Amino acid sequence: IFHATVSLAKNFNLIGGKLLAGDGTKLRAQNSKKNNFTHAKIERHIAYIDQKLDEYSTILAQQDGDITLGQKAEIQQRIEKHQQHKNRYQGFKKHMDQTGQVQVSTSDPDSRQLITRNNITEVAYNIQATVDAKHNLPIDFKVTNQNDSKAMGGMLRRAKTILGNADFTAVYDKGYHTGTEFNYADKLGVQVMVAIPEVASHAPDLAFDVEKFTYNKSLDQYQCPQGQTLITNGKWYFKKHGKTTNRIKHYKTKACLTCPAFERCTKNKAGRLIERTEHADLIDQNRKRIEQNRETYRKRQAIVEHPFGIIKRQWDFYYIMTKKSIKHASADVGLIFTAFNLRRIFN
Incomplete structure (x- = not known):
């Protein structure tokens, strides 16, 4: 419809x-949040249940002759109840392991926190x-x-x-x-x-943030604010960000170690390292479109x-x-x- x-x-x-x-x-x-479970939440519940089961087992072992049959039956009922809950949580855990899901919701199974x-x-x-x-x-x-x-x-x-x-x-x-x-x-x-998201981290001096480094696409290298050239060995590295794994190249120069602006540029003792993802060209193009069409972009929210x-x-x-x-x-x-x-x- x-x-x-x-x-x-x-x-x-x-x-x-x-x-x-x-x-x-x-x-x-x-x-409800109560009926939504993650791996961490399940582990907390199981740990609590194991603690209670140990406590009840200790009571039964140490006071076997000092408790009445009624008290013993009550403790056994509590043990059975906790064991049922543990089996339920272990079932959730098994389901998550088999499906690769990171959450389980019991009322609305597809909903997530x-x-x-x-x-x-x-x-x-x-x-x-x-x-x-x-x-x-x-x-x-x-x-x-x-x-x-x-x-x-x-x-x-x-x-x-x-x-x-x-x-x-x-x-x-x-x-x-x-x-x-x-x-x-x-x-x-x-x-x-x-x-464009805010920069995740800054150089000690903002004048040396990564945006201040100029990339030469034809030569596949960067030039730093001090005029030094950062080159790559051409090798792709894999970097995990959350659930996503990106391919990146590393760019660096030996000139860092003798550079007078070293402490303003980086805290890395080995010198400045620039990482460039395989999608960096597309990200740069997006930045340029935003800069050239700010009025168009401002319409988004409305x-x-x-x-x-x-x-x-x-x-x-x-x-x-x-x-x-x-x-x-x-x-x-x-x-x-x-x-x-x-x-x-x-x-």
């Missing part, structure tokens, strides 16, 4: 198809939406249980299918700034502008936050009503987005 509203909007020429904005919003699932705002977590779904700029009409949505970092490429592919071409620009916030997703967008032929604001704040749709799976949650969200689009089209 939702896709029918998008087709209707296209027939009425309400979809511009030139500028899209994407974002995600969290909707609480019908699953996600960061919603200010490092506050909720057991929720993450609703990815793509909104057309012409009339702030959503053209696509997808209910997920992941964060934003790996969502952009898939949503762009769907948008390309919906519009029938890749002749559009898509804008996203910094949560989508991932090298592999830039690569996905590039292969699709879609131009994106993604907000475009994509419009439907989210109405759906959540005006209509009070903060949570998923069903508690079965992503498929059922998608039906809930689909009805809401259908209602939103119909109202916008009629207006």
